[in-house]
């Protein structure tokens with residue numbers, strides 16, 4: 390068994406106030422570059438970071454499902470400024486972009502040349518990851534997912550040097566998270582934990598993280614969705630649940646839900662968390678014949694008390710469907726997907742790097758079947 394995660398984690402409400410100490414004393418940085426997006430600016434979080442790090446240069450062009458062309462522009466900026474640290478302040482897209490820009494700061498060319506594992510010659514710059522959503526987990530993983538716009542494909546760029554050096558995780562940064570992002574990023578975190586717990590690569594260590602993540606996320610997501618602004622306990626539960634889910638799937642991988650979500654995101658630009666939420670119950674039904682005992686364990690963990698293993702597993706899937714409805718997650722048919730696109734989506738899902746980690750082997754035909762069921766609902 391192997392478990393590797395070299396990131397130093399600082400967790401707690403108000404941790405953002407340690408930003409300057411972390412940058413200057415812990416990471417010994419005197420020339421950081423901050424990567425973020427416009428939403429973080431509008432939420433006032435960037436202003437807070439700028440107050441703590443006077444004069445820090447900012448690259449704020451990251452979009453959801455970050456494009457390789459955007460990363461290349463960020464890389465150019467980094468090469469010009471010669472920073473000694475990249476700070477990623479935002480959701481999963483921003484943290485993934487920060488990792489990729491840290492790579493380009495030290496390596497020539499376009500990010501598309503680094504698709505795959507350890508394709509870089511020089512180690513990327515250190516990254517300080519500061520998540521502002523309750524779903525990414527990217528603050529404790531080695532992978533950056535970047536959309537190649539020409540190929541309409543989500544590239545995975547990864548390597549042991551791409552783990553953030555420090556994850557500064559402050560639940561109070563969730564105060565201004567819009568309610569639809571609480572829903573979609575929270576469902577992303579639940580998907581990470583479910584897929585980690587049922588992955589072919591799961592170990593007893595990733596199980597520990599996944600189980601505690603699931604306990605927290607199912608307890609606190611409805612509360613966070615109802616009132617994240619004034620419910621500090623729910624914010625902390627969600628941020629910790631998301632972090633723990635990252636610690637699980639970072640070493641066990643994800644599965645077919647992410648394969649479908651990445652295919653959808655690459656073709657339709659569907660936000661990652663939303664796409665996962667849409668596919669999760671359908672993939673769980675597909676995996677049921679292999680993952681039933683594990684689903685039943687999750688069910689028990691979150692208080693489902695049905696008699697048999699079969700009933701508990703079935704009730705878990707229904708609980709997830711009910712949660713999605715309560716969070717106003719739309720069905721696949723409301724996301725602009727046409728039936729003609731399903732064969733291409735199924736092929737892209739099958740080609741995804743995480744497909745072999747799914748507990749039940751899934752062919753392109755299987756993906757097509759899952760997509761048809763989801764679209765008909």
Ligand SMILES: [Fe+2]
Pocket residue numbers: 525577581647661665
């Ligand atoms: Fe995800």
